[in-house]
Amino acid sequence: MIWAVVLALVGAFCLALGSALQERDAIRAPGGSVARISFLWHLVRRPRWLLGALAAAVGVGLHLAALSAAPLTIIQPIGVSGLLFAIVLSALFSRQRVRASQLLAGVAVMVGLVGIITLFPHGADSPMLPLSAAVTLASGVVAAGGVGYLVAPWLPAGARAILLAAFGGAALGTTSALARVIAVQAVADLAAVFSWLTVLAGAVAVFGGLLQQNAYRTGHFAAAYATLLVVDPVVGAGIGVLVLGEHVPTGPLEQALAAGAALLAIAGTTVLARAKHRNPEAAHPGTASSPSNVVRTTPGDSP
Template sequence: MIVASVLTALAGAFCMALGSALQERDAVRAPGRTVASAGFLVHLAGRPRWLAGTAGAGAGVVLHLIALSGAPLTIIQPIGVSGLVFAIALTALFNRRRVRTGEIAAGAAVTVGLVGLLSLFPHAARTPQLPLLTALALTGGIAVLGAAVYVAAHWVAPGPRALLLATVGGAALGTTSALSRVVAANAAADWTAVLTWLTPLAVASALLGGLFQQNAYRTGHFAAAYATLLVVDPVVGAGIGALVLGEGLPATPLDRGLAAGAALLAIAGTVVLALARNRNPEAGGSERAGAAPNTPEPDPASSGTRSTTTSGESR
């Protein structure tokens, strides 16, 4: 049974990575501004390859849940996070380049750090409760943060922008996970729990997370964006569980120190991926930090003409 669950989890990790890599292919090619608005998702929803990627990622989630039904979280969670290595390999394949040793090492660091961090958090079994005002505060806070980052991201270089957008996307999806957990846990006892205001709040948070996730892919730094999402999403979900839903923090000072070290390892790996020269060549590549958004690039032909003319005049 455990062997079957492990194989199922591997298939799920691959499906999620493949689905995300397919989504990135259309996200970098989509028209629009450097950081696109909500209409960007409408455009992507009309692209067959992006829809296939979304279906692949959804299949990965389903396979992961099936694997969890037959094996402990401590076995399945590391396999799910290892999808980052699949993602690095797939994006290299799609962009027709080699996978660098440093990328694999950074991906492994993210995987080990995140698995270590998640394993140190307690996993409470009691049914969680979340007041509506608290849920509104959580989603409202994410919305305000998203608005601020959306404006600021236009002025940030592609590598840091990928981390910034993916962080907000991961935070929104982590909030979605926490809200969904409350709804699902309560719906198991009473199906009418699905009809509360927590459900539309979860949907709104998921849409916001999806917008920022696809904009992070749009930068062309897919591995860094995917790694950031893998880190931020579960950490925010676990944090809400610990601080808001009463699931608790790592118990001992040693566990807390180990959790901090694991988080730093995952963050370091993510930064290395962001700094790596592995950007999708189809992404808009001429943007500079501090440059105004949508600033047109100089026409090389006209620049050459001006240079020639100037040179001729000086002669």
């Protein structure tokens, strides 16, 4: 059990490190306030961004290894500690001081998310999801995210960070739900990995990654990462409950506590979004922009 906890902590740090490294290249990449998908092609050719992707992949692997030896109720809350790692690392890379208000807001998000994760029951039958239902689900998430993508350039940077991270988190949460179905099917038949469901999960993951990197591009990394940490598991759990037949808190006390935890996480995220701390490189979004990559720029690009 102890080594599983250590793995989860190291995994949370690796995920935070990967995201903090990716933020720097996301900010410097050419494009407007919200870049197009060619933006991802630019990023995958940047050594530091790839290093961040590798660190994130190691983090995911360690997290899965920890889950193999300890319950979800123990490991998932530990993973949320990555938010504080991310806030500190981002400030270190941008050579700025970490404000006490940021740390307190980060703790609020962590406590809220830990409450949500802990209060939801984790027992469930093997999930079943027909391909037609998966396509409908993925299409709805992508359509909603597409609307957010079009609206985002008109918003101030802080609000844009939260909006894009929220839709990115929804896409990644949907990917997690699809991945769970694939993983369960693969236990019985490894060939299940090579299916249209896997292709669909990959496409939604790429779309979520585009929104996530554009959220980092705003310079409000702490708010974007906090939003991602909240929305991703909440959407994944929501799909589990509404589509895959997983369970929810049934008692009035548990429901009230879960609602309070959600409000605490939302409040902490709002504080992070309104914080004056912002990566200074994001103050000039026109950096190295090219007309082919620009969606649009607006007064909302100012800090």
